[in-house]
Amino acid sequence: MPEVTVRYWAAAKAAAGVAEEPFDAATLADALAAVRARHPGELTRVLRRCSFLIDGDPVGTRGHETVPLADGGTVEVLPPFAGG
Template identity: 45%
Template sequence: MKIRYFAGAAEAAGREEQQIDDSLTLGILRQRLAEQHGAEFTRVLARCAVLVDGERLGDDARVPDTATVDVLPPFAGG
């Protein structure tokens, strides 16, 4: 699956995207990303929306290895 990081999530992860060749639940994916990218990313991830192919899913949902996952922090603006 392709993971795309936006704004503060990209900054905390130190990259804008990465590839993971596995099918996981969303909860396990969140856990793996937190372990890979450290404490600052974990703090940011807790506030992010995570969309799988444009949809919000629960942590028990399976994310296929063909999916695109977007990690979107809250945006300010007007």
């Protein structure tokens, strides 16, 4: 199974209590399930509002179970940002 780095930004970083951490996950859905299991409180609520980048590419509206992850890849967790 690929090992990926999940990198948290803004409110997601505050809720996780860390800037990034490794997970074993084959898809974005697998990675997010692992994140929720490790951080069942506030981060789980924050994730509902987040968008995601996989190795710099936006996930958009694709189903998370259809987004494959590569070994050594990065999942960026981006909460909505205020301002303009």
